[in-house]
Amino acid sequence: MTHVLAIDIGGTKLAAALVDRAGTVLRSATVPTPREDVFGALARLVTGVVADGPAPVAVGIGCAGPLNLASGTVSPVNITTWRDFPLRERVRELTGLPTVLAGDAQCFALGEHWLGMAEESPSMLGIVVSTGIGGGLVIGGAPLLGPTGNAGHVGHMTVNPDGDPCPCGSRGCVESYASGPNLVRWALANGWTPNPSPDDSTAGPEASRSPDGAMLAKDAASGHPVALAAFERGARALAAMIVSTAAATEVTHVVIGGGVANAGPVLFDPLERAMDELAGFAFVRAVEIRRSKLGVQAALAGAAKLAWSRGATTAAPPPGPHDAR
Structure with missing residues (x-):
């Protein structure tokens, strides 16, 4: 079964999950957002989630904003060490996968x-x-x-x-x-x-x-x-x-x-x-x-949907009458 990697980034916590085409979570993990080296913590989180599991085909990220989709950069208000941080490119380099980005509330x-x-x-x-x-x-x-x-x-x-x-x-x-x-x-x-x-x-x-x-x-x-x-x-x-x-x-x-x-x-x-x-x-x-029905899982689900619809070029989109374009 094919999966995508979903990532949710906020000022309080970092979360990641492997999600299939129907929105089912195979595995997930959450860690507190550190004051320093946020990307290092994110990289360790992602590595742990994908280790010994099915290789994801794309990555979807929901991140606190503001952000800039054209450049793939983010400047979350509550992550002061990230200003115009090239998040999309850094995650793409980390995973080697097609990576898409949106705001965390949009993913919710x-x-x-x-x-x-x-x-x-x-x-x-x-x-x-x-x-x-x-x-x-x-x-x-x-x-x-x-x-x-x-x-x-x-x-x-x-x-x-x-x-x-x-x-x-x-x-x-x-x-x-x-x-x-x-x-x-x-x-x-x-x-x-x-x-x-x-x-x-x-x-x-x-x-x-x-x-x-x-x-x-x-x-x-x-x-x-x-x-x-x-x-x-x-x-x-x-x-x-x-x-x-x-x-x-x-x-x-x-x-x-x-x-x-x-x-x-x-x-x-x-x-x-x-x-x-x-x-x-x-x-x-x-x-x-x-x-909300999904609670804290909603943003991860949205990031996964974004990855299926925009990033997973080698996988079919998830079922449903209204695909995100």
Whole structure:
């Protein structure tokens, strides 16, 4: 059976897997992203995954951005030692295989579409809500990458032109309202402090670590008014972005993953209410929002699909009605 090598690169972890034409993972491994010699760690990871296994025919990479598809270079915000790093060429040299590159959130969207929604939706938006907010569009069954490979940066769509400045250079970006750290930042500024339950076995560690999105979600689920308000505020920003994206592209489905999505109903219930309020046209109101099915494996699946469709010139593409082109 033929396989491709899928690679997922982020500021927190590096992952690699051998994936067959149906999206089944033969073997995989994950390591933390080091502060120094990131490519050395990636090379060791890849070597371990492919050792004593079937030789892959192509490589697909999903990497945090921004990136430049023309040059194959990446400058991930959270990997400070990589600026205009020639990732595609370095991986090609390492493996000797055809290598294709896309953004990690784009691969998330493509993976969710390929293994979860290809039969029912040719066009969808995938959103990763975590430390930041990333996105990817699949339009007509194909990933929309853009001229430089940076299409889908929905986290930096402006939802409030008079909002706070964003590190990206704009103002009032959805990421400023709905990312995990910014949900926590707003809640802390408005009087929230974590409230670990005395009968919760995690109360000790929670009390000793910095406030985070998981603590905020827990308190929101318990009815803490400020925690609930933080998620209402973030969900409204997400809804404004989704409505605008749907109006522009006519996606029929939205899949949301990332750590903040693990908050469950405290995020998705206010998101549904905000969508009902903000969506106008019938085709926008008809958009269906779902939680990720693949979770942390989605970006690897998308990288594999990218490799099958664009890199595996000696292998047939995976089955399905909507091949990524």
